Amino acid sequence: MKKINISLVFFLTTFFFLTSCSEINTNNIISFGIAQEPQNLDPRFQSDAASERLSALIYSPLFYFGSNYKIQSNIVNWEKITHLKYKFYLKKKLPIFHNDKVMQIDDIIATLNDLKSQKKSPFFVELSNVKNVIKLSQTEFEINLYKKDNNFLTRLSFFILPKDLLIKNHNFSTNPIGSGPFIFIDKNPNLKIKRINDGQIIKLIKIKDPTVRVLKLINEEIDFFQNDIPLEMIRLLKNKENITSLTGFGANVSYIGLNFNDKFLKEPKFRKALSLAIDRQSLVNYFFNDKTRIADQILPPEHWASEKLNPVKYNPELAKKYIQDLGFIEPISITFKTSTDPFRVKIATLIQKQLEIIGVKLIIKSLDWGTYFKDIQAGNFQLYGLTWVGIRNPEIYEKIFNSKLIPPKGLNRGNYINQSTDELIREAKESNIWKKVIKKVHYDNAFIPLWYEGNFAAFNKNITGYYIHLDGNWSALNTIRKSDVFIN
Numbered sequence: 001m002k003k004i005n006i007s008l009v010f011f012l013t014t015f016f017f018l019t020s021c022s023e024i025n026t027n028n029i030i031s032f033g034i035a036q037e038p039q040n041l042d043p044r045f046q047s048d049a050a051s052e053r054l055s056a057l058i059y060s061p062l063f064y065f066g067s068n069y070k071i072q073s074n075i076v077n078w079e080k081i082t083h084l085k086y087k088f089y090l091k092k093k094l095p096i097f098h099n100d101k102v103m104q105i106d107d108i109i110a111t112l113n114d115l116k117s118q119k120k121s122p123f124f125v126e127l128s129n130v131k132n133v134i135k136l137s138q139t140e141f142e143i144n145l146y147k148k149d150n151n152f153l154t155r156l157s158f159f160i161l162p163k164d165l166l167i168k169n170h171n172f173s174t175n176p177i178g179s180g181p182f183i184f185i186d187k188n189p190n191l192k193i194k195r196i197n198d199g200q201i202i203k204l205i206k207i208k209d210p211t212v213r214v215l216k217l218i219n220e221e222i223d224f225f226q227n228d229i230p231l232e233m234i235r236l237l238k239n240k241e242n243i244t245s246l247t248g249f250g251a252n253v254s255y256i257g258l259n260f261n262d263k264f265l266k267e268p269k270f271r272k273a274l275s276l277a278i279d280r281q282s283l284v285n286y287f288f289n290d291k292t293r294i295a296d297q298i299l300p301p302e303h304w305a306s307e308k309l310n311p312v313k314y315n316p317e318l319a320k321k322y323i324q325d326l327g328f329i330e331p332i333s334i335t336f337k338t339s340t341d342p343f344r345v346k347i348a349t350l351i352q353k354q355l356e357i358i359g360v361k362l363i364i365k366s367l368d369w370g371t372y373f374k375d376i377q378a379g380n381f382q383l384y385g386l387t388w389v390g391i392r393n394p395e396i397y398e399k400i401f402n403s404k405l406i407p408p409k410g411l412n413r414g415n416y417i418n419q420s421t422d423e424l425i426r427e428a429k430e431s432n433i434w435k436k437v438i439k440k441v442h443y444d445n446a447f448i449p450l451w452y453e454g455n456f457a458a459f460n461k462n463i464t465g466y467y468i469h470l471d472g473n474w475s476a477l478n479t480i481r482k483s484d485v486f487i488n
Contacts, residue, residue: 029192030201030202030203030463030480031221032202032203032204032223033217034225035207035227036049036050037204037206039369041172041173041174043161043176044118045118049390052389052390054191055176055180056475057474058178058193059178059179060178061160062158063157065392069303069392074091075090075091075103076108077089077091078153084144084146084148087136087140087142088141098179101164104138106135107161107162110161111158112158114166127155129152131146150431150432154392165177181196181197182195182477183196190206192204200480200481210229214233217459218243224460224466225457225459226456229456230343230346231288231289234289234458242460243458245457246455246466246467247290247291248470249452249454249470250291250292250452250453250470251391251452251470252388252389252390252452253300253451253452254385254452255295255447255448256383256384257376257414257447258383258416260415262334265383269323269325271445273320274360274448276313276322277314277358278351278448281294291456292451293451293452295452299396300470303394305438306438307435309438309442319358331361333361334382335364335383337375337376337381338364338385339366339367339368340366340372348362348366372384378407379406395429397437397438400412400447401425401446403421404422418444421441421446424440425437455468456468463482464483465480466479467479
């Protein structure tokens with residue numbers, strides 16, 4: 001694929017402009033350049049990756065997933081009494097809320113009951129199987145279920161809120177108060193949080209354009225950023241003496257979603273043709289670092305439930321044949337929705353050119369994030385590009401592909417309805433073996449998986465203690481440091 005140097009020309013032009021008028025970031029604040037700012041600071045109602053990553057710093061979860069995708073907790077020990085009863089025991093040392101109150105068992109129970117009542121929260125569905133929560137003592141409680149759930153503990157990966165503030169209907173979206181390692185300061189004009197153990201302030205600065213983000217790092221207007229940078233910028237940064245960069249494998253899957261109500265996309269051969277016509281390897285080579293891996297399913301290879309599948313290989317000639325076999329009389333025109341992020345628009349543009357080869361006209365419609373995501377949630381699309389972030393439970397296949405979970409009941413936004421898949425999902429939930437479901441979705445081309453984007457972080461030489469995590473979370477903000485002078 002021939003490289004386009006327009007962005008590099010823009011980079012050089014902008015560089016000279018910004019160099020002459022930049023403001024050097026020299027104070028004790030660590031500035032974090034981000035592509036998308038958190039949309040909601042209330043952890044009960046979050047639907048974007050940035051919000052969830054920030055919440056993991058401000059709040060404490062009841063349960064969380066370790067690096068092996070197994071459930072863990074710093075708050076409770078637990079035991080499974082029966083298929084329908086779980087017992088929990090508080091650990092001795094519990095976190096302190098930012099309003100100086102020690103977390104108690106009542107805070108946990110109050111949060112769980114609140115989530116069960118919040119119909120607009122993703123946890124409303126997750127916790128619908130909870131029959132009741134019974135407080136046994138100041139250190140023990142039990143949860144009873146309506147029916148067996150092999151992955152029940154994964155439903156409890158919610159952030160704990162103070163009971164007294166829940167009772168007062170405190171606005172956590174404007175003033176988040178949790179018990180995590182960071183305290184929220186303010187968000188005007190930029191969101192700022194303070195690390196409790198040493199007072200270090202982190203400022204999150206939204207810089208949507210990746211080229212501008214790179215320039216601001218070089219000019220020391222920000223201290224670091226992570227991901228959402230094209231390959232040409234990564235290569236440039238790796239050659240900068242005063243910049244340190246890190247790369248690593250990623251677990252977040254980028255994909256193309258399909259609307260099965262569409263007259264073209266409801267045809268299995270047409271969906272297969274689209275999948276065959278997209279040269280994913282060339283796109284990876286052109287846009288991403290060498291830690292990016294081609295995806296054939298939602299779950300990354302490291303996950304215990306992932307499956308070895310026959311990969312879909314680039315084959316435009318076979319794709320053309322499938323199109324011809326369908327015998328469409330009218331020209332094939334499909335709208336592809338994406339965000340206004342220039343990086344994502346570039347990817348869409350190259351996919352557009354690849355689909356031209358098989359006679360499909362792709363119309364790219366880029367929207368601001370709020371409008372874009374609302375359209376996806378409402379099923380108002382033919383095709384869209386998105387990334388599933390932080391997927392840890394194989395039951396994501398039920399949420400996306402179960403016929404009964406069409407929005408607003410679930411996340412089957414593409415209206416994929418298949419009774420055979422529903423039955424396989426039912427069996428998988430009983431056995432917790434998801435092999436047949438994953439293979440059926442793959443065979444049906446129910447979505448088009450693209451890649452697990454490799455992680456990349458870049459920071460100035462006076463920044464230490466930063467690392468990157470497989471799922472791209474921000475946990476390294478717990479250890480990041482900034483010295484007064486640059487380290488040579």
